Amino acid sequence: MxxxxxMIDKALRIIVGIVLxxxxxxxxxxxWGYIGIVPLLTGLFNFCPAYLLMGMNxxxxxxxxE
Numbered sequence: 110m111x112x113x114x115x116m117i118d119k120a121l122r123i124i125v126g127i128v129l130x131x132x133x134x135x136x137x138x139x140x141w142g143y144i145g146i147v148p149l150l151t152g153l154f155n156f157c158p159a160y161l162l163m164g165m166n167x168x169x170x171x172x173x174x175e
Contacts, residue, residue: 112155115167122152 114122126149133142151157160166 110154110156113160113166113168114151114155114157115169118167119152119155122148126150126152 126145126147129138129142129145130149132138133140133145155168157165
């Protein structure tokens with residue numbers, strides 16, 4: 110599985126995922142907040158299936174080692 114999530118994208122996904130899960134766990138928002146598991150996991154694994162389907166890549170080009 111080739112990674113397609115860049116560093117800024119990864120950080121934002123992890124932060125948003127944790128915040129949504131925390132808000133749902135503390136009953137500040139409804140159960141739908143547990144959808145935060147999706148951005149959390151995509152951030153942790155550096156892979157987004159939706160990006161693959163759309164042909165997107167926020168990681169940038171891989172530079173070959175010299």
